[in-house]
Amino acid sequence: MNRTNREELEELQLLTDIQINNLLQHIEKNGKLISIYELQSINGYDLTTIRKVLPFVTVNDNLNSAHFGMHEMFKDGKHEFVTRFQRILEPQIGYNVSDSIKKLKPNSYYLGDPNRYFARYTFKYNNNVSFALAGEKDAGEEFFKGSQKQGFDFYTGHIAIRNIKAIKTLVVGDYQAMFGQGLTLWQGFAFGKSASPMNVKRSGIGIKPYRSFDENRFFRGAAGTVRIKRFELTGLVSYKKIDANALAADTLSNGELDVVSVSSLELGGYHNTNALMQNKESITQTMIGGNVAYKYKSLHVAATVQNMNLSAALNKTPTLYNTNDFQGKHNFVGGIDYNYVFKNANLFGEYSMSANGGKAFCQGLIVALDPRLTFIAHFRHFDKNFQNLYGNAISENTLPQNEQSIYLGTEAKLFKHLTLSLYLDQYKFSWIQYGKSSPSTGRDIYSQLNYTPNRKFDMYVRFRHRMVPDNNTYNNAYDYVAPRVQYNYRYNLSVQLSPEVKLKSRIEYTKVSQINKADEDGAAFSQDIIYKKFGFPFTFTLRYAVFDTKSYDSRVYIYENDVLYGYSVPALYYKGQRAYLMVNWDITRNFEIWVRLASTIYDNVNVQSAGSLNEINSNHKTELKVQARLKF
Numbered sequence: 001m002n003r004t005n006r007e008e009l010e011e012l013q014l015l016t017d018i019q020i021n022n023l024l025q026h027i028e029k030n031g032k033l034i035s036i037y038e039l040q041s042i043n044g045y046d047l048t049t050i051r052k053v054l055p056f057v058t059v060n061d062n063l064n065s066a067h068f069g070m071h072e073m074f075k076d077g078k079h080e081f082v083t084r085f086q087r088i089l090e091p092q093i094g095y096n097v098s099d100s101i102k103k104l105k106p107n108s109y110y111l112g113d114p115n116r117y118f119a120r121y122t123f124k125y126n127n128n129v130s131f132a133l134a135g136e137k138d139a140g141e142e143f144f145k146g147s148q149k150q151g152f153d154f155y156t157g158h159i160a161i162r163n164i165k166a167i168k169t170l171v172v173g174d175y176q177a178m179f180g181q182g183l184t185l186w187q188g189f190a191f192g193k194s195a196s197p198m199n200v201k202r203s204g205i206g207i208k209p210y211r212s213f214d215e216n217r218f219f220r221g222a223a224g225t226v227r228i229k230r231f232e233l234t235g236l237v238s239y240k241k242i243d244a245n246a247l248a249a250d251t252l253s254n255g256e257l258d259v260v261s262v263s264s265l266e267l268g269g270y271h272n273t274n275a276l277m278q279n280k281e282s283i284t285q286t287m288i289g290g291n292v293a294y295k296y297k298s299l300h301v302a303a304t305v306q307n308m309n310l311s312a313a314l315n316k317t318p319t320l321y322n323t324n325d326f327q328g329k330h331n332f333v334g335g336i337d338y339n340y341v342f343k344n345a346n347l348f349g350e351y352s353m354s355a356n357g358g359k360a361f362c363q364g365l366i367v368a369l370d371p372r373l374t375f376i377a378h379f380r381h382f383d384k385n386f387q388n389l390y391g392n393a394i395s396e397n398t399l400p401q402n403e404q405s406i407y408l409g410t411e412a413k414l415f416k417h418l419t420l421s422l423y424l425d426q427y428k429f430s431w432i433q434y435g436k437s438s439p440s441t442g443r444d445i446y447s448q449l450n451y452t453p454n455r456k457f458d459m460y461v462r463f464r465h466r467m468v469p470d471n472n473t474y475n476n477a478y479d480y481v482a483p484r485v486q487y488n489y490r491y492n493l494s495v496q497l498s499p500e501v502k503l504k505s506r507i508e509y510t511k512v513s514q515i516n517k518a519d520e521d522g523a524a525f526s527q528d529i530i531y532k533k534f535g536f537p538f539t540f541t542l543r544y545a546v547f548d549t550k551s552y553d554s555r556v557y558i559y560e561n562d563v564l565y566g567y568s569v570p571a572l573y574y575k576g577q578r579a580y581l582m583v584n585w586d587i588t589r590n591f592e593i594w595v596r597l598a599s600t601i602y603d604n605v606n607v608q609s610a611g612s613l614n615e616i617n618s619n620h621k622t623e624l625k626v627q628a629r630l631k632f
Contacts, residue, residue, distance in 0.1 A: 001057050002032040006295075007168075008127075010203040013191070014052045017201075017348075018368050019044040021298050021341040033059045043344075043371055046413070048452060077125040079632045082565065086625040087115045087139065094140065094613025107275045110140035110613060111147060118152075118213060128164060133157040136213045140272025140613075147277050154269070156218070160209040168232060170224040174210040177219060177236055178202075179291050180337030182393035183352035183360045183400055184304040187217050190392050195448055195462075197409025197423040200378050200394045201348060201364055204337070206234060206291070215269030216242065219287055234291040241281035243267075247315060259283050259312045265389075273613070284311040287390075298341035305334040306390060321432045324358070324402070326387035331355055333388045344368040350393075352400075358386035360400050362393060372413035376423075380405045384431040396442065402431045419450040429469070437479035440469030456496035464488040472515050482515040504528035508556045510549075522549025524556040524572050539584040547572040563594040563627040576602040576619075590632055596625040 001023075009020045019042075026042045027033065036059050039045045097109035120134035135152030142148040158173030176188035181202045188208065191199040206225055210218040219238035226233050243266035249257040259282050271280045289306035310329045316322050335352030349363035364378040380394065384402040393400040394407075409423030425444040432438055445465040452458045470484035489509045496502050505528070511521045526545035541561045549555055555573040561582060562568045572578060580598035587593065599622040602608070608616040 001036075001059055002027065004057075007205065011205050012053060012056055013203065014056075015049070016044070016198055016366060016374075017203075017298075017339065017341050017346045018344055018366065018374075019049065021346075035059060044368060046371075048419070051455065073125045073129060077123055077129070080122045080124075081120070081630045082122075082627065083117070083119040084563065084566070084625065084627040085115060085117055086623065088616075089622040089624055090616045090618050090620065092613065093615040093617075107273050108613070110272045111274070111277070112137075112140055112142035112272060114139050115143075117143070120211065122211065128162055130160045130162075130209055131158070132209065132211045134211065134213070138270050138272060140270070147271070153271050154213065154215050156210060156213070158209045158211070166226050166228065168225040168227050169207045170222075171207055171209050172222045174218050174220050175223050175236075176208045176210050176217070177206070177223065177234075177289065178208065179204040179206065179304045180302065180335060181348065181350040181362050181364075183350045183362065183391050184333050184335030184337070184388070185289060185291075185306045185390055186392035187219060187390055188392070192394065193423065193425065193444065193446070195421060197376055197411060197421055197446075198366060198374065200376065200407055200409070201346075201366065202393070206232075207236065216267045221287075225291075230294055230296050232291075232293040232295060234293075236287070236289050238285070238287040240285055242283060242285045243269075243271075243276075243279045243281060244283045244312065244314075245279055246282055246312075261313050261315050262310075263315060263317060265314065282312075285309070300339040301336075302338070303334070303336050305332070307332045308389065321434050321436070324385040324387075324431060326354075326389060331387060331389070333391075335360075352386070352388070352391075354385075354387040356385060356387055358383040358401075360386045360388070360391070360393070374411045376407075376409045378405075378407040378409075380407075396427055397429075397433075402429050402433070404428050404430065417451055417453040419452070421448045421450070422446065433469075436469060436471050436481055438481050440481045442469055442483075443467040458494040460490075460492050462488070462490040462492070470514060484515075485513045487511045500531055500533040502528075502530040502532075504530070506558065508558065510554055510556055512554050514553075520550040520554040522554035522556050522573065523547065524549075524558060526558055528561070530561075537586045539586075541580075541582040541584075543578075543580050545572070545578045546576075547578070548575045549573045560598070563596055563625055564629065566625065566627070568598070570600070572600075574602055575604045576600060591630050592628070594625070594627040596623075598623045598625075 006020055006024065009015055022043050039050050092114060094110040095114055102109055116137060116139045118134065118136040120132065123131040134156050136154045137143050137152050141153045144151050156174045158171055158175060160169065160171040161167060162169050178186045178188050182190060190202060193200060207223045219236065220240035221238040223236035224234070244262035245264045245266060246259045247261040247263050249259045262283060266279050271277050286309040287306060291302055291304045293300060293302035308331045313329050314327050316325060316327055332355040333352060335350055337350035339348040344367060346366040352360045360382040362378065362380040364376065366374065366376045368374045380403065382400045382403045386401050388400065391400045395403055397403055405425055405427035407423060407425045412420045414420055423446050428441040430439055448460055448462040450460040466486045467483045468486065469481050471479055472482050473479050487510065491507045493505045506526045508524045511519065513519050524545060524547035526543055529542045532539040543560065545558065547556055552573045555571040557569055557571055560568040560570065560580060578600045580596060582594060582596040584594050585592060599620060601620045606619050608621060
């Protein structure tokens with residue numbers, strides 16, 4: 001931490017800009033940290049915050065040297081190889097279709113088997129050099145045959161260097177670009193509204209090497225950032241083929257089709273039916289962009305531009321709700337963002353404009369009124385005609401468009417071990433949305449009370465109220481928009497019973513009220529047992545859950561532990577039980593495997609996903625995951 005900087009600390013996404021500023025000022029004023037425990041003397045660093053960052057930091061002056069040779073790099077670099085297999089064990093109708101039906105209905109079956117594979121090799125030297133190469137096959141896709149003779153359906157890779165002399169970042173291959181508050185250019189993961197009200201503030205980290213398996217949310221080409229005194233200059237170029245649903249095409253002299261018009265861009269990443277294979281990489285996308293940033297202590301001001309070109313025009317089916325959406329081949333978006341920390345106040349925002357004149361703007365203020373009380377206010381205004389396919393700002397919509405909102409939140413440490421989080425988000429849509437017959441408004445109210453007396457005990461209760469616009473029909477004569485009100489209640493308890501055993505319990509209840517429909521409610525209870533003994537090579541994670549909801553509208557989401565780099569947040573609905581067992585076996589210090597078996601059993605459903613290729617004629621569904629990791 002004695003050699004860190006603002007950008008590295010922002011990448012942790014665990015500290016606010018005020019906390020980062022206080023840390024850097026403490027080091028500048030008092031000299032280097034002597035011990036990690038010195039953090040307790042810095043304003044804004046309580047025990048909860050320190051525990052969050054401890055796994056990622058150390059007080060050491062001998063890390064990440066930017067002066068090294070090739071011999072040192074390959075000698076001290078870290079290699080990692082990860083591979084995973086997963087599948088649904090029950091037969092699904094799309095994999096059991098007769099040849100005669102396949103001829104009559106060429107899109108009524110999956111081309112490949114139900115297995116999903118991925119493999120990834122990564123080399124990393126400190127925080128300076130990285131190399132990755134990975135491939136993935138989704139369920140239903142062919143593998144080393146038919147439409148996928150090249151093996152995996154999707155390949156990704158990169159070579160990257162960081163923090164070497166004037167070069168902050170240089171990536172050749174696949175990468176993501178994240179700037180400002182996400183209005184102008186943001187390709188990648190970002191937090192939305194969550195248990196921490198402060199997460200509505202984005203921390204754009206610039207260029208980042210890509211090593212995931214989403215087949216769309218990345219760029220392919222080259223990008224780099226250089227430091228020149230107080231300025232950082234970033235340039236990026238990307239050229240890749242993307243999936244699209246073709247409307248019209250010309251036949252070239254060699255017999256190939258040249259797509260000239262598409263109705264939509266496909267973002268699913270699946271290529272497991274004949275129809276989806278026809279859409280695969282049917283057009284090309286070219287992206288050129290850049291960012292110029294001025295950084296001086298706690299001030300950051302930057303300008304970002306991006307110019308996108310498609311090889312075929314995007315012509316959506318005309319409807320009233322998509323009147324203002326982007327259509328055509330070319331789009332240009334430019335914006336200015338800033339971030340400034342003054343004492344205990346953090347002011348930030350971004351202004352952006354698309355080529356058609358549509359504008360988007362957001363402005364936020366975080367104030368630490370007291371070490372125990374932090375307040376945030378955030379305002380966003382996105383024109384209905386703002387057009388940007390590569391924005392990812394705080395929003396109720398997928399893209400920053402057609403939305404105005406005022407967001408107010410606070411985090412208060414009521415007592416030593418008691419923390420209260422609150423936010424209110426009042427928003428409106430000035431133009432109609434998909435499935436809505438008129439402009440509408442909504443509201444989101446959230447509160448959570450945490451009690452954490454020590455590292456072994458954590459408990460919280462949560463309440464959330466959402467009023468979401470929903471379309472209704474009166475006497476089958478006309479449509480109108482009325483609010484759908486949803487209440488969510490949660491109690492969560494985590495207890496470290498002993499050094500080896502940890503218990504987690506959760507009770508969740510939801511209620512949904514809609515016009516012209518009977519009220520619905522849903523409930524779920526889950527119990528986790530985690531066993532991990534020091535020196536014992538096995539870690540066991542077990543969950544048993546029961547749930548009872550009337551329909552999908554009153555569903556309950558519950559986060560689940562998963563294999564490394566994996567995630568699982570299933571929606572539980574109808575009535576039934578869900579359980580999983582995961583075993584992590586550390587065979588050696590450098591080789592480990594995971595086996596995870598998860599199953600859902602329904603009490604009142606005998607056919608799942610009826611009418612789709614994923615239809616299962618059973619009341620249960622079981623998923624198996626097996627993963628191995630080798631480090632050398």
